[in-house]
Amino acid sequence: MAGAAALCLLLAALAFRAALDRHVDRRYAFAPVVPAVPADGAAVARGRHLAVAIAACVACHGDDFGGRAVVDNAVFGHIYAPNLTRGAGGVGRSFTAADWARAIRDGVGPDGRGLVVMPSDEYEHLSDADLGALIAFLQRLPPVSHALPPTRLGPLAAGLIVLGRARMIAAETMRHPVPATGAPAPGDTVALGRYLATVGGCAGCHGPGLAGQRVPGAPPGTPAASDLTRSGIGASWTEAQFAGALRTGVRPDGTPINPFMPWKYAGQMSDGEIAAIWAYARTLPPAHR
Ligand code: HEC
Ligand code: HEC
Known part of the structure; x- marks a missing residue:
């Protein structure tokens, strides 16, 4: 009996391993759409703002x-966001622009x-101009010498990948190559807010519609x-309170926002950008009645 149970476990483990390998070993062959990479100071500054405040690459790749x-634990795994600089x-x-x-x-x-x-299912919506500016900034990063070990998936990360939950490998759910995208029309505040809420994560x-949800894959x-939406913070907060909460990490009632919410980065967006996200959120249908 014990032998049969052990055999079952072994077969299940092998089946799991094969399913995981199908996801992890999959190769995507296509020519990416490459934006023009500008060299002027304004574009590089825009790239920095994207990398720090809007798309918050620093949150994972380091300041x-x-x-x-x-993530660095045996259950989820040891997941390393690589060194993006020209250092060792x-x-x-x-890296080429492509x-x-x-x-x-x-x-x-x-x-x-x-x-x-890596949340490319958000960055796939970056406009060509913004992607070009981001690349221009990244190419000019001061070199940092820092070698990281390869990522090792723990059982939880492996399980989430096999179950196809929690957007673990964004490329799986996307069509490649992602086509070039235009920027929101100048002066269209709501479109700008929708854009920032998307590429800003x-x-x-x-959740879609900013309706609120348990974040898939978040630590227990x-x-x-x-x-x-207007049925959530939109029901009682003012725009100034929304901006204040993002800038300080403290709600209008004085309680701190959990650090899983990346307010330190979002709070570095400009007044106009925060106002645009607020304006966009107010156009969304209330999530609850
Ligand atoms: C939520 C965390 C997270 C954020 C935010 C994030 N990354 Fe990553 N990124 C990762 C991880 C983890 C990897 C390594 C994935 C792997 O090796 O499978 C990665 C990989 C990469 C790679 C590929 C490197 C290689 O070896 O092929 C590049 C380039 C990159 N990220 C750039 C960026 C840029 C630019 C941004 C912001 C626009 C960004 N990342 C935001 C987590 C993140
Ligand atoms: C990595 C996941 C994540 C991202 C990205 C994220 N949030 Fe959050 N956010 C959360 C979580 C989780 C909470 C709940 C924190 C708590 O209850 O303390 C939260 C709370 C908030 C709050 C406080 C609301 C309240 O009821 O107290 C605001 C405002 C907010 N987020 C706005 C934003 C905006 C705007 C963006 C995009 C710029 C954003 N968040 C991006 C996860 C995230």
């Missing part, structure tokens, strides 16, 4: 873009592998991402 462990161990040493575009907008590495945890955590004990 100096030298790479760091995004950095991908910037060898490699940057493929990694950021398609979520695929130069070897054709779908990147794990608000919708990725707070993380509160649900709040309802940002």
